[in-house]
Structures are given as C-alpha cells and as structure tokens.
Amino acid sequence: MTAALPTAAGPAARLAAVDDIAYGAELLASTPTHEGRDPELLRRWARAATEFGSAMAPVECRARVVESSGGLALGLLARYHSRPVPTVELFTDTIALAEETIDAYGWRHWYPAGSVRAAALAHEAVHERLHHGPAKRELKQLLGHTVLRLGRHRVHGHVAGADEVAAHAYARTACGLGRSPLLLTAALVAASSGKEN
C-alpha cells in the first residue's frame, strides 16, 4: 500500500473540526449490529465509553511487545493477541506514517513526538484489561443498553465497538494527548488510501 501524505491545511482543519465524541459515534456506526441505529443513541454511547476510558485507573501493559512492518498492508497500527501469550504487535510502518501525518497536518501540539507508540501500547493495554478483568461489566452497566426487561430487572446488552472507543479515550488521557487517537485514525485512513479528505 502506498502512502500519499496530504499537505494542504484544508483537510487537516476539516478533520479536526469534528469532535472526538462524533468520531467515537462514527466508529460505533460502522461496527456491525449498529446499522441504522439512532445517531443520537450512538453519540450517547460514544460519550459514555469515552468517559469510562478517560476515567480508567492507569493500566500497565503486561503483554509482550513485538514490532514489525506490514501494518499498512493490513490496515493496522497495533494489535493485541491473548494467545499463545498476551502480545501487543506494533506496526512500525503505520506508526511512522502517523508521525509524518502529525507533522504534515501541524498537529504536533496534540500528539507529541513518540506519543503514537505510547498511545498504541496504552490502547492495547486497555483491551487486555477489558478482556481479563471485571472492567468489561462496568462498561456495560455504564452504557445501559437494555436488551431484556423483566419487571424491575433489566438485562444490559453488549455494545459492540464501545471497548474500542474506551481504549482510544484511555490512550488520550494516559498519554496526555490533545485529541483522541480517533482523529489520528481518520487522518491515517485518508493518508494510507492516498486520498485527501
């Protein structure tokens, strides 16, 4: 995959004009099971997941970290596997493109040098925490998506994609970023596909 870096200020401004919650809602909208859901409901879920991720206690990345190239071809910046041993894969080519994009868009004040790698580790650490611990249930309660009501009792349903929004929100807080990595992801989608937004 070839990467064409946008240099015009226009696309950067246009992407940055969209707030982080809207990017979260967009991520949820493109996640299966949410097709055609009320945009306001998705925005509410995105806000709840963002608040959950931002308020999470610091999470140490205990997984093994490996670095490799080939992320652009896979469309990935980082990946977490729970087996055979918990591992975080960091894709150096995508991280490098992210750093270049930050410079090209003039977003360095939001994403300090080296922060993409740190954000990726923080993001995947949250997935590990959500996978192994009770935090997943807390997130579900906070989202409050009722799928079954029996008198006073309510069964909360899983909201696909909410953990992803929470992981990005945590990464933003933990790494002291000015904006969510979701904005950076939107810019990378444009850059990696060679299109300008």
Add this chain to the structure above:
Amino acid sequence: MGVVILLIMAVGVVAMLTRKIPTAFALVLLAVAIAFAAKAPLTGENSVMDGVIQNGAPLLASTMIAIILGSWLGKLLDETGIAGTLVRKIVEFGGDRPVVVALGILAVSTLVGTVTGSAPAAMLAGIIGIPAMIAVGIPKVTAAGTILMGIAAGMPFELPIWQFFSTALELPVDTVRGFMLKLFPFALAAAVLFVLVESRRRGVEHAWALKSAPARPSQRERRGDAPWYALLTPVIPLVLALGFELAIIPSLLAGILFALFTTTRPGEYGKRLLRTLYSGFEVAAPPITLFVAIGMLLAAVKLPGAVSALEPLVKAVSPDNPVLFVAVFTVLVPLCLYRGPLNVYGLGAGIAGVLIAAGIYPAVAVLGLATSYNQVFGVADPTSTQTVWSAQYAGVSPQQVMVRTLPYVWAVALAGLCVTAATYL
C-alpha cells in the same frame, strides 16, 4: 476403452483445476466426450444427443427446484431481517464472552445451512456475523471458519442436498435422510470443537485498525428487528421434513410462507414474494447450471458402453474390505479439494455414478462416501464459493481457512466413512 474414458476424465480434472474452463462447461464437455468414447450413437436410445444431453440436462430437475426454493427462502431471511436479527441478538446477549458469540453465530450458520447452501448461506450468516465476531475479539480466520463449519453442520439437513443425492444416486429420500441423521452429530461435534479448540488456541484479538470493520459488499441499512416468532423460520422446513416427513418442496414452501406471514404486512405479500423469488433465481443460477451439467455427466457414465468399459477398472482399484474402504477413502479426502476428481459437485458425481452403475458398492454406501466428502468440500475447499467469500470478507485467504478447518472436517469424513462401512458394507 475404460482407460480412454479415465484419460478423458483426467483431462477434465486438469481443465477444472487450472480453471481453463468453468466447471459446469467442463462437465458438459466431459459428458459428451465420455459418451463418444463409450461408442454411443449420435441419436436414439442411449445416444449422445438424446440419452446424455436431452435426458441428462433435466435429470436433477427436482434438485434445481429445491435449490430455487432454498434460495428464495434465503432471500426472505435476508430481506425480512430474520438472519440479521438472530446475529444481533447473539452479540447483544453474549458479547462479553467471545466464545459464546462464536457458538451463537455457529448456531445461526447451522440453521441457515439447513435452508440454503454455498455462498448465499455464508453471506446470510456472515455479512453481520463475521464483522460482529471480529468486533468482539474473535480472530479473523476463526470467524470465517466458524461460519463455514456452521453451514457444514447444517448441511446434513439441507433439503436441496437430500433431493440431489436422492435423484443422483437413485435412492429414496428416506434413505438419504436416514444417513444424514447419522452424519449430523459428527458434523455438529466438529463444528463446536472447532470453535472451542480454536478459541482456546488463538484466544482473542483486538486491533487499532485504520478501518473498524471489513469492507462490506454493500453498505446496507439496518432493516429493523424481526419479531421473535419469525426467528423460527429456518426450523420450519426442517421440522416438517424431519418430524412430519413432509416432502421437500412443500416443506420449503411452508418456510417461505411462514417467513412472509410473520414479517410482512398483508398488502405487501405479493410484492415481497415476487421480488425475493426473482432475486432467489439470481442466487440459484450458478448451482442450477452445475446441476444441469452434472445430470449430463451422470447420464454419460451410466451409458451401457461406459459401464462395461469402466467396470473392470474401477472394480480392480476399489477396496471391498470395510477397513480398507475406510482407510483408502480417508486418505483420498484431499482429492475432493481444489475441484479435484472426488468433488461431488464435479467429477465426483460421475465417479459415484460409475460405482453404482458398475455395482461396485451398494448405492447407499456411495451415498455415505459422497456425503462424507461433501462435508470436507463444503468447508475447506479454497475454490468453493462459500469458502472464498467467507475468507475474503473476513480479510484472510481461503488457504488459511482451509489449513485451519481441514483437520476437523477430515475427521467428520472419517466418521462418515466408518458409519458407512459399519452399516452398509
């Protein structure tokens, strides 16, 4: 002469393997060439024109009707949101536990697999099911494999397949149903094992992706949830055909009407029925084309000249000892992959016809052989449309899916062959 026919078959296999000629066309050419090699006359009884082309083309007509009805029902499951609702409910209720989601989607795939086969079945369960599994952390290869293993678990109850084997092997539907009931537990056990073992081995996977979900064939609008009772649609034809022993075509029609009445306003019945029927024809076109060609091939290998030429050769290489039968045909399982000679939707149908026509094995044993191979082909063949679709939609290669699923379906084939040998040989 038998050697010449085998050489013609080998050329046909090469043509199919190299994809020089589409499978259906290659089978028609094979049928005509075999008929000429068997010294069939051009016209008249047991001839190339009348015996093979005229009578062979509609030989599997009942199967073709069943395929059309299955595709029609599949389209209704899609358009009325029944399949999508099933998957969404599973994700919402079990999303915290990826294995539960995978098992739920496996169950949906199994149900869908009883209604329709091939790529349409994979799409029905997979369009929402595959990205939904990936979103909860199921690795991509496991997600694609889950859909395929599920469809294969439903295959023993796929009514058009009953019709196909009944007509092609000249066996009563009851006999086909009886064997399929024996095969089903193995197919289901393998499918459940696949999900449990692969989940244990591969765990979960989450990614910071540049796109949140795999590219969809078309950005579809959510059609709203179907009512809970409409979700019973896939089991209606099954209950009627299995429980009440109703014939295949009325059972499928009952499923279509149930889906319609439980999801559609009365004023829109006609419009929806017609629209989904016509879309169903489009879905059914590739298998119907194949069944026309298979009908001709079956007619050709059953010509008296072909039978007498092939009988001594096939007899010489076919094991008659039950243990040897299981061992040899288990080792030969890979020959049903890549459009190989034992693929029952290709030359394998012709070989099955030869085995029966030459009296090598009883027809019911050939049924056991063919259905066992069908379980492998339906999941692991990297050239079969459902495997290609599922793998590509999940973002992996069909070969990756083949490598992961083959051990499980090979075991199903082994079990099917053991049952066949123990029961019919």
